[in-house]
Amino acid sequence: GAATVNVAHTGINVARGFYAENLTTSAAGKVVVNATNSNGTWQAGDYTVIQYGTSFTGSASHFQVGTIAGLAPQQTASISNVPGIGIVLRIVGDSLTWTGDQSANWGTTPVGGAFNWNYPSNNENSEFTNGNPVLFDDSAERFTVNLTSNVSPSSTVFDNNFNNYTISSTGGFGISGSGSLIKNGEGTVTLTTTNTYTGSTTVNAGILELGNGTTDGSVSTSSLITVNGGSLVFNLTGSHTYSNPIAGTTFALITKRGAGSLTLSGDNTFSGDLVLEAGVLNLNSPTAFGVAPGFLTIQGGTLNNTSGAAVISTVNKPQKWDADFTFTGTNDLALGTGAV
Numbered sequence: 001g002a003a004t005v006n007v008a009h010t011g012i013n014v015a016r017g018f019y020a021e022n023l024t025t026s027a028a029g030k031v032v033v034n035a036t037n038s039n040g041t042w043q044a045g046d047y048t049v050i051q052y053g054t055s056f057t058g059s060a061s062h063f064q065v066g067t068i069a070g071l072a073p074q075q076t077a078s079i080s081n082v083p084g085i086g087i088v089l090r091i092v093g094d095s096l097t098w099t100g101d102q103s104a105n106w107g108t109t110p111v112g113g114a115f116n117w118n119y120p121s122n123n124e125n126s127e128f129t130n131g132n133p134v135l136f137d138d139s140a141e142r143f144t145v146n147l148t149s150n151v152s153p154s155s156t157v158f159d160n161n162f163n164n165y166t167i168s169s170t171g172g173f174g175i176s177g178s179g180s181l182i183k184n185g186e187g188t189v190t191l192t193t194t195n196t197y198t199g200s201t202t203v204n205a206g207i208l209e210l211g212n213g214t215t216d217g218s219v220s221t222s223s224l225i226t227v228n229g230g231s232l233v234f235n236l237t238g239s240h241t242y243s244n245p246i247a248g249t250t251f252a253l254i255t256k257r258g259a260g261s262l263t264l265s266g267d268n269t270f271s272g273d274l275v276l277e278a279g280v281l282n283l284n285s286p287t288a289f290g291v292a293p294g295f296l297t298i299q300g301g302t303l304n305n306t307s308g309a310a311v312i313s314t315v316n317k318p319q320k321w322d323a324d325f326t327f328t329g330t331n332d333l334a335l336g337t338g339a340v
Contacts, residue, residue, distance in 0.1 A: 152177025
């Protein structure tokens, strides 16, 4: 009969959760393969769905491509049998990649000339249109990008290791729509735009900096923020509130920098460090500063509770007090019993 296989690509390969020493399929019903991708976009190549050992009896035609999340419009997916490897999901084509050949402008109005975008697989230059997944990597001519309109890519991926990107807008525009934003690579991305996209935000490596200490920037305030590695920096001059949850691993680093104020009021589960360098950090929920084993480190600035009621931490996150700091406000803020 028919079956469904759901797999997840994590940046290395599709999860190898399926293994059969002797794999047999029949024509009685299709096996539908659905796939998701934590990196946001798919690179051309083969991704193992099912490994088998001694033998495979049947045909790749017994498998059917289902929903492949993050697949670009110019990409195609198919199922193949590769002897010695297994049943693979084969992606052909690539994502719309920023070049900045013509100018620093990113918008929905055509720029003409040499264009600012390219499909690397066939070196085809292109204009940006809403709905395309986009990739910013180290191959560009320009790394300072100016938004000339609100843009709505299906996903925005930064994969920069050696060059740092700044996304700004002289017209006050931002990234909107339902797409996600993902930061890969060891480089830095600084956002000084007000972004209203509703998809998730993921930091896998490097630094994602919101604001530059002079002009503020933001990510989605309505969906999950995940810091798996690298650093999320709030470098703010104004006041910003994030009530959406922040998750992450022990490799995560979240930093409050700049003279502005940051309010965290969500149910946060990140287990890395939270650092207050300057400005005001309002901890307005019992799990606002995440969970152990990461530290709450205070290097200056002001702690506060502006929730209107006492906040008593439900986690015992260890703390480092490396400098003088101030607690303001009239509402109690109990930071738990973690070691100081």
